[in-house]
Amino acid sequence: MNLGLISFVALIYIGALFAIAYYGDREAERGRSLINTPYIYALSLTVYCTAWTFYGSVGRAATSGVDFLPIYLGPTIMAALWWFVLRKIIRISKIQHITSIADFIASRYGKSALLGGLVTAMAVLGVIPYISLQLKAVSYSFTLLWHYPNLALPDLDAIPILRDTGFYVALIMAAFAILFGTRHLDATEHHEGLVLAMAFESIVKLLTFLSVGVFVTFTLFRGTGDLFARAAMQPDLRRLFAFDQTPLAYQNWFWLILLSMFATLLLPRQFQMAVVENVNERHIETATWLFPFYLFVINLFVVPIALAGRLLVAGDVSPDMYVLLLPLERSANWLALLAFVGGISAATGMIIVETVALSTMLTNDLMMPLLLHANAFSASRDLSSFMLNLRRGAILLVVFLGYLFFRLTGKTFSMVSIGLISFAAVVQFAPALLGGIYWKGGTRRGALLGLLSGFLVWAYTLPLPLLAQTAGLGDAFIEAGPWGVSWLRPYALFGLTGYEPITHALFWSLLVNASLYLIGSLWSGESALEHRQAALFVDIFRHVGGSEQVQIWRGEASPLDLQTLMQRFLGRSRAEQLLSEYARTRGVTDWRALETDADMIEEVERQLAGVVGAASARVAVASIVTEEPLDITKVIHMLDETSQVVAYSRQLEQKSRELEAATAELREANRRLQELDRLKDEFISTVTHELRTPLTSIRALTEILYYNPDLPAAQRQQFLDIITKEIARLSRLINDVLDFAKLESKAYDWNLKPVNLKMLISDAFDATRQLFLERNITVRMELPDDAPDALTDNDLLMQVILNLLSNAAKFTTDQVTVRLRQEGDFLRVDVIDNGPGVDPAYRETIFEKFSQVPPPDGIRRQGTGLGLPISRAIITQLGGRIWVEGKPGQGATFSFTLPISPFKPSQETSHATT
Amino acid sequence: MNRYRLIGQRLAALAFITALLLNYPLISLFNADRMILGAPVLHVYLFSVWLTFIGLMAFFIERRE
Amino acid sequence: MPQPESPVPSHPPRVLIVDDEPNIIISIEFLLRQAGYTTQVAHSGEDALRILQQEPPDLVVLDIMLPGMDGFEVCQWIREHSEWNHVKIMMLTAKGRDAEISKGFALGADAYITKPFSTRHFVEEVHRLLTPPAEDRI
Structure with a gap:
C-alpha cells in the first residue's frame, strides 16, 4: 500500500x-x-x-x-x-x-x-x-x-x-x-x-x-x-x-x-x-x-x-x-x-x-x-x-x-508472552496493596520483604530465561539450570514441572511474596506513623473526610516556613491560595496568624503529596519542620517511638491549654451573667422599695382615718390630700418603671423622623405651664426660628423635655430659662434654673435609677427617682448626650444634644404643630 | 447505604458463583468435542456464562428501588 | 384607736423619728403623739446623731434608706456608744428581706417592722419597747 x-x-x-x-x-x-x-x-x-x-x-x-x-x-x-x-x-x-x-x-x-x-x-x-x-x-x-x-x-x-x-x-x-x-x-x-x-x-x-x-x-x-x-x-x-x-x-x-x-x-x-x-x-x-x-x-x-x-x-x-x-x-x-x-x-x-x-x-x-x-x-x-x-x-x-x-x-518475543510477563510483575503488588487496605497488621517491613522477594522470583522465572535466550545462553540455562543445579531451573523451580512458565512463575512468586509479607508483618513492629496510616487506610469508611486523624507533631516551623516550602513546589500564587483556604477552614482570615500545629503540617503535606507524592512530601516537610539539613537517620529518628511520645505529650499540653482558655472564658461569661442577675435583683429590690414608700403613707394614713372617725376636718383633709398624692405618685412610678424596662430591653419601637424642636419645646411648656404659674416662676424661652430639625422620636423627646421642665419647676427659686441652639451637627437644649444646684459629687449619680441623692436644700420633693435615668436612656438611644452643670447654690443647667436631621425641614410637621 | 451493601453482597456472591462456573471442575463438563448452535460447546458455554454474569450485574446495579 | 396603757415614767417618753419621707413622718408623728409620746424628727442619719448627742431619746424609729449615712450605720453607731445603751431602736423600713432583718437585729435593733406597716402593730411594738420589763417594775 x-x-x-x-x-x-x-x-x-x-x-x-x-x-x-x-x-x-x-x-x-x-x-x-x-x-x-x-x-x-x-x-x-x-x-x-x-x-x-x-x-x-x-x-x-x-x-x-x-x-x-x-x-x-x-x-x-x-x-x-x-x-x-x-x-x-x-x-x-x-x-x-x-x-x-x-x-x-x-x-x-x-x-x-x-x-x-x-x-x-x-x-x-x-x-x-x-x-x-x-x-x-x-x-x-x-x-x-x-x-x-x-x-x-x-x-x-x-x-x-x-x-x-x-x-x-x-x-x-x-x-x-x-x-x-x-x-x-x-x-x-x-x-x-x-x-x-x-x-x-x-x-x-x-x-x-x-x-x-x-x-x-x-x-x-x-x-x-x-x-x-x-x-x-x-x-x-x-x-x-x-x-x-x-x-x-x-x-x-x-x-x-x-x-x-x-x-x-x-x-x-x-x-x-x-x-x-x-x-x-x-x-x-x-x-x-x-x-x-x-x-x-x-x-x-x-x-x-x-x-x-x-x-x-x-x-x-x-x-x-x-x-x-x-x-x-x-x-x-x-x-x-x-x-x-x-x-x-x-x-x-x-x-x-x-x-x-x-x-x-x-x-x-x-x-x-x-x-x-x-x-x-x-x-x-x-x-x-x-x-x-x-x-x-x-x-x-x-x-x-x-x-x-x-x-x-x-x-x-511474541506479544502475549511479553504482556503476561508484565502482568505477573504488577501482580506482585497484590499482597501489599490488598493486605494494606484490609489488614491493619501489615507492616512496612512485611511489605518490603514480600515485594522484593516476589519481584526477585518473578525476575528469575520469567524475564531472565527470555533474556538468556536472547543472549544465546538460554537453552542450557533453562534445561539444566544455572551451573547445572537442576532444582534452580527457572521454568521448573524446585523440580515443579508441567506448568506453563507463566503459571509456574506466578505460583512461586506469589507464594513467596504473600508468605514473606505475612511473616514479615507479624514479626516486626510498626512505627506510630505506620500504625496511623494503617488505621486510616483500613478504616477509611469510618473516617469522615479524613480530618479526625491522630496527629503527629514533629517540631517547630512557622507558617511562613511552610509557605516558603509550598511555594517551592507549587508556585507562589497556588501556595498562597491553598494556605488562605486552609486558614478559612480554621476560622482565621490570614494564614500568617495561624499557629503551626500538627493539623496544618498535615494539610501542607497532603497538598505537597499531590505534587510530589506522599513519601517525597513527607521528606520535604520534615526537612523544614526539624529546621536542619535532613539525613536519613533523622527521618528514622523522627519516626521512632520516643519522639512520638514527646510529640503526644506536647499535643496534650496544647489541648489542656486550650481547655484552660475555654474554662476561663466560661467563668468570665458566668461572672457577667451573675453580675447582670445581681443588677436585675437590685433593680427589683429598689423598685419594690420605691413602691413601698408611698404605700406606707397610704396605709398608715388610711388606718388612722379609719380608727379615728372624729378627727378634725382640717386634719382629715390634709391626710386625704396626702393619700391622693401618694396614689398618684404610685401610678407614676409604675408607669416609669414600665417605660424604663422597655427602654432598657431595647424593645421600644423608635419612630425616627425630623422634628422641629422649637415646636416641641413650646408644646411641652404649654403642658407644664400650670406648675410654673402655681409657683410664680418666670420662664424665658430662647428658641431661634431658623434652628434645623432634629432626627428623633417626637413622643420620647417630649417625655424628656417634660421631665426637665418639671424638675426645674420643682427646684428653681423663681426663674427658668430654656435655650435652643445649634452646635456643629447637633442641636443643644439647655434648661437653666436658679435653684440650689447639684453637688458636683452627684452630677453622675442623679442619672442613675433610684439614686439616693440628698436634696440640695434638705427638702425632699415628689419624684419617682426614674425621671432622669429615663431621660438619659432616651437621649443616649437617640444618639445624643445629657448632662448637668452649674455650681451649687447658683442654679443648675440641664443640657442635652441631639443629631440634626439630614433631611430638609419638614413643612408638614411645622404646619401640623402650628 | 443499605441498598449499597445489599448490592455489594449480591455482586460478591455473583462473582463467587461465576468464578466457580468458569473453573475446573465445572468447566470440564463442557470441554467436549461437540457443537451446539453452530459453535463448539465450550465456546458457547463460556460466552453465555460471561454474558449472563454481566447482565445480572447490570440488573442488580441499574435497577432502582 | 384604743389608748395604750400609760407608761410608768413621770415624763412622757421621747421618740426620735428618723426618716426622709415627709408623708410617712406625718403619719408616724400622729400615731405616737396620739399614744402620748413626745416626738422629734430627723431627716437624715447625721441629723439623728446630732439630736442623740444633745438629748438622747428613749426610742429611735429608724428607716434604713436614708440620704447619706444609712439606718444600719446609725444603729451601729448608737450601739457602739455605751452611754446610749438604754436607747431602744426600732427599725421601720421597706427593706424586708430575711438577711436585712437579721442584720438589723445583729446590729442591736430591738424591733424590726417592715413598711407598709399596720398602725396597731406599730403602736403595740413602741409600747412594748418603752415599757420596762416586769422584774424591774416591782
Missing part, C-alpha cells in the same frame, strides 16, 4: 486525538467537565485493551483456542468486586492525595520512600517490555501494510532508527503524554483531555475490530456456523475447540484468570484511569457492568478471525497480524487501513496512559526522594517548574526505554 496514504491516515487519526484532548482540556478550563460521566469513565478503563488485545488475542486463539479468554474473564469477575475494593482504594486515594500505585503503597506503610521507590522500580522494569510490545505492534503493522504482499517481517537491525515507524510513534506519544499528561503540577488533578481522548480511542478500537470481525464472518464466510463447520473439518483446528484433557490445562486457566483479575487493579495505567482520574466514586457503578461488557463485545470475533486466518491466510506469517491480513487478502484495503488505525489507537492509548502513570511514579517516588535526600536543592529555589520538567523528562525516558527494549529484543 502507498506509504504516503498510510502515513496520512495515521497522522489524521493522531491529529484527531490531539484535537480531542485539547478540546477536553479547554472545556475543563472553562469549568465544563466532559469526563464527568460514568460512560466516559468506563470507556477510559478499557485502556486495558491494548495492541495485545487487538492483534495478540487473535494470535493466541489461532494457536491455542480459548486460552486468550482468561485475560478478559478475570477482569470481569474483578469488576464485581470493585464495588468494595476499588471504591475503597479511590476513597483512600482522594483523601490522601495519592498520585500512583507506588504512592499508594508507600503511603499505606508509613509513607516509606524506600517502599515507593521499590514499587516504582518494579513497575518500570515490569511494564517497559509491555510498552515496547505496543511499539512493536505499530511498527510491524505499519510495515506489513506498506510492504504487502511481501509478508516477510523486516529485520530490525537493518532499519535505521530514523526510518523506523516505531521511533516516530514513540516520539509522538511522548509529545502527547507531555502535552496532556503534565498540564497540572498536582498529579491528583484530572487530565480531562487525556481521559476524553482515551475514551475516544476505546470506541475506535472497538468499532474497527468489530468491522473486521463482521467482514470476516459474514463476507468471507456465511456466518459463524459456516466458519466453525469448515474449521471443524481440519483436525488441527478442531483441536482448538476444546482444552487439552489434562488437569494442568485447567490450572493454567485458573492462574491466568487470577492474574488478570489483579492486573486490572494493579497495572499502573489501570490505577491511573480507575483511581487517579476518577471524578466521582459513583461512576464505578456503571463501569462495573459496562467495562466487562466492552471486553465481551471486543472478544466476540476473536475466534472467528483466528479460525478464518488459519483457513485463509497462507504462508509462514505471525497469526498476530490476521486482523490486517484478512482484509488485505481480499483486497479490502480500506478495511485494512481501518484495522491499522484501530491497532494504533489500542497501542497509543496504552503507551500514553502507562507513560503518564510511570512518569508520575518515577518523579514522585524515585527521583524526588533521592534528590531531597541528597539535599540537591538550595532552600530558596522555586521547584514547581522543575517538577514539571522532571516529569516531562521522565515521560521521554519511559517511552524511549520502551523503544530501546523493542529494538533490542523485538525479534524474539
